Amino acid sequence: MAEQNFVDYVKIMFRSGHGGAGFVHFFRSKGVPKGGPDGGNGGRGGHIILRGNGQLWTLLHLKYRKHIFAKDGTGGGENNCTGSDGEDVIVDVPLGTIAVDPETGDKLLEITNEDEQKILLPGGRGGKGNAFFTSSTHQAPDYAQPGEDGKESWIVLELKILADVGLVGFPNAGKSTLLSSLSAARPKIADYAFTTLTPQLGIVAYRDGRSFVMADIPGIIEDAHLGKGLGTRFLRHIERNSLLLFMIPCDSHEIKKDFQILVNELKQHNPELLDKPRLLAITKTDIVEPEWLKLIRPELPDGIETVFISSVTGAGLDALKDSIWKLLQT
Numbered sequence: 001m002a003e004q005n006f007v008d009y010v011k012i013m014f015r016s017g018h019g020g021a022g023f024v025h026f027f028r029s030k031g032v033p034k035g036g037p038d039g040g041n042g043g044r045g046g047h048i049i050l051r052g053n054g055q056l057w058t059l060l061h062l063k064y065r066k067h068i069f070a071k072d073g074t075g076g077g078e079n080n081c082t083g084s085d086g087e088d089v090i091v092d093v094p095l096g097t098i099a100v101d102p103e104t105g106d107k108l109l110e111i112t113n114e115d116e117q118k119i120l121l122p123g124g125r126g127g128k129g130n131a132f133f134t135s136s137t138h139q140a141p142d143y144a145q146p147g148e149d150g151k152e153s154w155i156v157l158e159l160k161i162l163a164d165v166g167l168v169g170f171p172n173a174g175k176s177t178l179l180s181s182l183s184a185a186r187p188k189i190a191d192y193a194f195t196t197l198t199p200q201l202g203i204v205a206y207r208d209g210r211s212f213v214m215a216d217i218p219g220i221i222e223d224a225h226l227g228k229g230l231g232t233r234f235l236r237h238i239e240r241n242s243l244l245l246f247m248i249p250c251d252s253h254e255i256k257k258d259f260q261i262l263v264n265e266l267k268q269h270n271p272e273l274l275d276k277p278r279l280l281a282i283t284k285t286d287i288v289e290p291e292w293l294k295l296i297r298p299e300l301p302d303g304i305e306t307v308f309i310s311s312v313t314g315a316g317l318d319a320l321k322d323s324i325w326k327l328l329q330t
Helices: 175-182 232-240 255-269 271-275 290-299 317-328
Strands: 009-015 048-052 067-069 089-093 097-100 107-111 117-121 152-159 163-169 200-205 211-216 241-249 278-283 306-308
Touching (some): 009 117, 048 097, 067 089, 107 117, 163 175, 163 232, 163 317, 175 200, 175 211, 175 317, 211 317, 232 255, 232 271, 241 255, 241 317, 255 271, 255 290
Parallel strands (some): 048 089, 163 211, 163 241, 241 278, 278 306
Antiparallel strands (some): 009 152, 097 152
């Protein structure tokens, strides 16, 4: 996906429709010169609704829509006629989209399933006509309710990538190379920091026709949670991944320290990320001698399964997929 076409953040002014006013009317006909009240209720205003669409992978289609307004309900009429409801506006969004109040930062709702619909802003209720207020003690009310105002608000829509496996590592850890080796995805690959500027998704084929989705997240640097490097903008994409695959190249001088820095950045961003299953891949094993791999084993972090791989030669990739699949099933 082209970088300019990947949009994971939009801010839009939404407004639901106003409710229609109730109607004041008394029935009149040739034979009934003084009939009772028959003013109908107003229709409700249109809702703003978000709907999950699994065919969308980005918020690009909303990038230039700064205002989205629903229709107002119409007023009630005579003969107890209820006004029409305002037309709802249904906004399709990718799975993994959350709506956020930009002033408070509070999450309003999230969309995670295909065709899931949630009301973002409800339309105003229609006002009651004078017929509604008729009672045994008040048989000729000459008033009605106005329609309720709709709601208007700036709202931020954020996309958090949904994937089974999220690749976590520093720039140039070999994440993009691994994704291109295991799937049909073709992320940009080069030997400099921040080659990947947007999350990339790939479907990895496993045995017996099974598969899982892998996401290449832009590289993390120390203090990313404070906004350094690409900052927190992409850290949030890791929140939706079922499993975290940490990647550290075998020529790192301090593998255990690098691993702790990555873990700390995730912890500072969202401590709940540490509850996810984890796996460690030591990458680029094709650039060192086999004896070197034996020497660095004591430097590996404790308490995490580790796999040695080379995306160039394919070494260890089957074992990596086996470990990933096993963790995804637990």
